[in-house]
Amino acid sequence: MASNKEAKLMALVQQKEKSLKTVKEKAIAASERTVHTAAVLGGGALGGYIHAEYGDKEYLGLEAQTAVGAVLAVVGIMDLAGKQSEIVGKLGEGMLAYDFGRRVAEKRGTTAGVGASGMTNEKLVDMMRKASQAA
Numbered sequence: 001m002a003s004n005k006e007a008k009l010m011a012l013v014q015q016k017e018k019s020l021k022t023v024k025e026k027a028i029a030a031s032e033r034t035v036h037t038a039a040v041l042g043g044g045a046l047g048g049y050i051h052a053e054y055g056d057k058e059y060l061g062l063e064a065q066t067a068v069g070a071v072l073a074v075v076g077i078m079d080l081a082g083k084q085s086e087i088v089g090k091l092g093e094g095m096l097a098y099d100f101g102r103r104v105a106e107k108r109g110t111t112a113g114v115g116a117s118g119m120t121n122e123k124l125v126d127m128m129r130k131a132s133q134a135a
Contacts, residue, residue, distance in 0.1 A: 039087050043069065043094020050095075051102065069095025 050065040059067040069092045075081050076089015 035087065036090050039090035040094040040097065043072070043091035043096075044098040045094075046091065047095035047098030048102075051099070063099070065095055066099045069093075069099060 047065040047069055050068060051063065054064040057064055062070065072088050072092025073096060074092070076085050076087075076092055079085045081088045
């Protein structure tokens with residue numbers, strides 16, 4: 001039979017194990033949200049890059065970035081990419097969000113790709129080309 005001191009020590013160990021498990025679960029959830037956010041952001045950047053490269057060229061009646069984004073979103077929704085379906089879907093969502101935002105900017109008469117930073121589509125494409133060549 002365990003002594004009172006041993007029982008208290010075991011209870012403390014179990015409490016700490018439970019706390020550690022909770023912290024681990026929260027860290028995993030935060031990491032997943034971060035990866036999803038990064039995938040959407042990456043999809044938006046990819047949409048911008050494709051639009052800058054191919055312009056208004058259409059595939060299946062859609063501009064290139066819209067077509068690719070829609071396909072990726074459907075692949076994610078239909079779970080066609082296995083374990084990666086959620087990430088693939090988020091990339092597609094980002095591409096579609098880029099396209100929607102660009103279209104809204106065009107309707108308002110603003111120039112897509114030029115912000116307060118002075119970044120233009122040409123500068124962005126040049127930066128992405130240099131980065132891909134360096135990789």
